[in-house]
Amino acid sequence: MAHAILVVGEVADGALAPITAEMLGAARRLSDGGTVGCALIGSGVQANAQDAIALGADEVLVVDDAQLADYNTDTYLQAMLAVNEQAAAPIALFGQTDMGRDLAPRLAFRLGTGVIMDTVELAIEGGRLHATRPCYGGNARAVNAVQSDPQIATVRAKSQDPAEADASRQGQTTAVAVAIDSAAVRVKVTDRQGAAAEGVRLEDADIVIAGGRGIGGPEQFDVIEELAGVLGAAIGASRAVCDLDWRPVAEQIGLTGKIVSPTLYIAVAISGASQHTAGCSGAKNIVAINKDPDANIFKTSRFGIVEDFNKVMKPLIEAVKKERGG
């Protein structure tokens, strides 16, 4: 079946990744009555096909192979080439994820077509996909179009409204046979280390408290941890903090870190460089605590305190407890 749009889905911990639901939402909106295909590549991913259909896929193209249990550029590229041929879609969307940012460019160059990375807005104009992406560290937005097919783009997490799941939706599941050519597999993944996240997952948290270089050292994060504990919040950090090894890289928020969109984002001693706010500008409410009244972070914040954080955190923790009736 030829499709209007192909969404390259991802499965994490046995479930469809949120970015896949977001892309299916976007694809339904953009397809203008055309059909939407969804690729699922991995091991055991057949089980998730119905979920993708419920979220808007008309056909799920499954490459289910034990050899594809973990991402590897070379094996996934082979699977993608087969899926792409079968889907014959003029547009293919990937998530801006570990997989998408490695595989989408590789596929585009293999097919001799263009790719637009890390897009946040998608529209069809004059029959072509017009994708808006932040550039210059978040200072600017560019609208790009690919003039060759397939038009490939990666989509930033949380930038699109996910489709509502409808369990009664009908669709087709097609197994795509791929015989992995081991001679073309030149990279070997020998080890994978996860960063064991404690408490609330950063990407899913409703409240995030992030600390910047102004915190002054790893021990000084104890007040951030204390407030996070009171609010049930996840902890984030600026790149400066992660580069200094005060906090793990997995907590980095921003352009080259994680994208979060909590209801409340509290930035403590963070200057608010565009590359940082690129990761939190989707937050419904940003609160800034910074001793510099001219700090850039206040430009994107709804509430602010101009003060040395050392002096406000303890009283803030007490006042928050009181407001919450604790």
Place this chain on the structure above:
Amino acid sequence: MHIIVCVKQVQDWDIPPSSFKIDEATKVVTPPAGVAPVPSQFDTIGVEAAMRLKDNDPDAKVTIMSMGPEGARDVIKHSLAMGADEGLLLTDPLFEDLDWYQVALVLSAAVKKAEDANLVICGRQAVDWDMGVSGSGIAELLDWPALTICKDVQVSDGTLSVERVLMDGYETVEAALPAVVTVSNELGEPRYPKLQQIMQAAKKQVTVWSAADLGLDASQLGADARKLTLERLYVPVSDVECLIMEGDTPEEKAQNLAKALAEAKLI
């Protein structure tokens, strides 16, 4: 081992957002007056990665390759001062307004012409457009593997072993040379050139190649051959008004914030 590090010259990213300007009509970024262009941040980290490999293998040759205007010599010089051996400047009027496919075409053609190069190091993304595709593109056009977004790069007996940064952790990946690697800031701070090294760098050789030297012409590098077009470029506007908490003491400010958050039903 011959390592080519791709270093792009970009506008300084460390400027106040208020001095970031765009000409929407021509869709170009207007560089701030009096601020010199710099090597792209991740590319200097690429030079550091190459120098660490050379620290372990003094026979390794490190070439710094930059495509851009004549002025891109400055970023080559800076990288040579970090200890690299030679420079390679790709400059030609035809290189002025390329899309990413064309960039990878030029860079990969130069790697081919360099003949003995067996490791290409790029930044994870150039910090002007933040696209992050050229490393994979060069690899694809050379038919080499690419190992992207790395924080550690080792070579022993012709085998490359890297640690790739993932959203939640990292993975170790191996491949035989030749290969392309792209690096991220987690690799560590780039070394700072010493005065004596800066003086030595002035004497190091910088080869200049044009499109014709690489066997490329306007049919491949012209505007018509672009696969990606720029339809619009603008500066996003934020409409958020920040309410700064009043108070004579830090305690009062903290209490007012907690109150405001409770009233907005945020806590």
